[in-house]
Amino acid sequence: MNENSVSPESKREEYKVLHVWPPQKCLLCDRLTVIAHIDPVFLPDFQPKCALHGLARCPFLDETVEEREAELESVRRFVLWMHADTGRVPLVSRIADVKAIPGYEEPDVEDDEEEIGWATRYEAPDGVRLDSYVVSDYDRFFLYENGALLHQRQIEQVV
Numbered sequence: 001m002n003e004n005s006v007s008p009e010s011k012r013e014e015y016k017v018l019h020v021w022p023p024q025k026c027l028l029c030d031r032l033t034v035i036a037h038i039d040p041v042f043l044p045d046f047q048p049k050c051a052l053h054g055l056a057r058c059p060f061l062d063e064t065v066e067e068r069e070a071e072l073e074s075v076r077r078f079v080l081w082m083h084a085d086t087g088r089v090p091l092v093s094r095i096a097d098v099k100a101i102p103g104y105e106e107p108d109v110e111d112d113e114e115e116i117g118w119a120t121r122y123e124a125p126d127g128v129r130l131d132s133y134v135v136s137d138y139d140r141f142f143l144y145e146n147g148a149l150l151h152q153r154q155i156e157q158v159v
């Protein structure tokens with residue numbers, strides 16, 4: 001298969017994540033954010049999204065390398081945000097089965113939408129590393145650390 005031969009019909013709009021200024025109100029909550037998603041499937045396609053609601057998931061099966069990287073980057077943003085925007089996240093990868101996550105809690109509401117998940121490694125400013133998991137129901141992220149769902153950030157950010 002030659003991946004360079006893309007027919008004009010298969011051209012589609014790319015899912016993009018942009019940095020914007022000044023900060024905008026998140027589409028789903030009152031937080032201000034400098035991240036905006038361009039999602040060609042939804043209107044309006046310009047969607048400011050905070051770190052909690054900021055999953056950048058390309059809805060197409062033929063996602064590009066850039067779109068996949070934007071997704072992992074959005075997971076990274078969320079994990080950092082949960083850690084008061086300190087430290088770094090050197091590792092993010094998709095996982096196949098969220099139910100295998102230690103301490104995984106089934107969503108309360110009946111939802112047709114499958115949840116999706118990632119394994120991440122967080123590194124604190126003092127160098128201490130923590131392996132954790134992130135789950136999304138496509139609207140928001142959830143963070144699992146040490147076998148339990150975290151319900152709060154380290155600090156609630158004052159914007």
Ligand SMILES: [Zn+2]
Nearest residue numbers: 026029050053
């Ligand atoms: Zn939000």
